[in-house]
Amino acid sequence: MITRQLAGMLGCWLCCIPLWLHAAPVDQAYDRARETFAQKVPLTLDPDVLDAPWVSAPFDAAPFTFTFEEIRQQWPSFMRGLRLPYPSADYLKARYQRFPALYRDLRYQDDDWQQHSRNVLEVWQAFFRGDFRHARDLGRHYGGYARVPALVAQIIYATYLAPTHTQKQQLLQEAINEMGWFGEQTAILPGDKDLVADYCMMRLGFGYAVARLAEDESVPATLQRNYAPMVINAATEILAVEPDHPLALSLSAAFEANVLRRVGKAAGRLALAADSEDAIEPFEQSLVAVPDLAIVRYEYANSLLYTHQGDASGKALAQLMVAAQMPARYSMEWLDRAYARKRLKEIQAWQASGMSFKRFDRKRRKFMLHEDRNLYAVNQAPFLVD
Secondary structure, eight states, rough: OOHHHHHHHHHHHHHSSSSHHHHHHHHHHHHHHHHHHOOOSSSOOHHHHHTSOOOOOSSSSSSOOOOHHHHHHHHHHHHTOOOOOOHHHHHHHHHHOOOOHHTTSSSSOSHHHHHHHHHHHHHHHHHHHHHHHHHHHHHHHOOOGHHHHHHHHHHHHHHOOSSSSHHHHHHHHHHHHHHHHHHHHTTTOOOOOEEEEEEHHHHHHHHHHHHHHTTSOOHHHHHTTTTTHHHHHHHHHHHHHHOHHHHHHHHHHHHHHHHHHHOOHHHHHHOOOOTTTTHHHHHHHHHHOOTTTTTHHHHHHHHHHHHGGGGHHHHHHHHHHHTTTOOOOHHHHHHHHHHHHHHHHHHHHHHHOOOOOHHEEEEHHHHHHHOOOOOTTSSSOOOOOO
């Protein structure tokens, strides 16, 4: 009788064990890969905000309008920072065969891989010329890997053109949700050498969008929503397989600096293991890899100020001045440069005011939240102090 009771208790206990503990090691590894896209208390989406009209990009699209052949030829140059894979017919065929859920997501489910490549390139074409809403909508229409440039378009629009802080946050959260779905359908192990670019691609987009969402959130919200581990883990996962990835290096360092900005060096080190060296040194590595990205230089300037404040103003201004003169190969680089120019005006005005950087930064953040203004939007006036 005792034996039967023990057997029954053991059976009940086994039923309570999570399924992943029964899985083979490789299945557990794939489950962990999927979990890297998990969120904790994400923002609730508001359809009215998400459906609001998008403003047009404030530049002439003609210099950034490319044929498919021009995109193919210039892809290595365009992607020297992002390092996203070129969507050739062979690439898409291999991916859709590897990930059937993405194939089922296609609007046109056939084996015309060349046409699928043209569909994805059409979305990239719209993105490169700065037609961000069309790129987002077209990518959703085609589905599958066409969602990648659509998501990039939404993240860039949210960061640099969304007029309100609320719309910026909502569009970023929607993009994060979709990347989470994408990551669920394309679980890739870091040791899969044939899919390293894909592995990095989604983690970069996910980490960058979360970092943009978190950069002006309150400390309690950042902790409650687990933003720091989400960003740092994404950057760490990329650097584990691509140690010189320029934007992953910048992502990691910039978020470390943002933690120090909000809670100070002592608390940042204690609560989130943030370190001032980790907020600066990766930028130097990134600039060695790719010296002509405005986004890396303006993020470096911000990190210098967040970490060392007034003591680093000269170095920060020097980085912003270089970033402000960078050539722009396509829409995103134009916007990166435009924000560097806007930020340069803000920092010059702050320096002339004699105010402490901490006070200036606090006033800027309060203004942004109180007025519901996206101060990263390049088509709005910079925040200037007397």
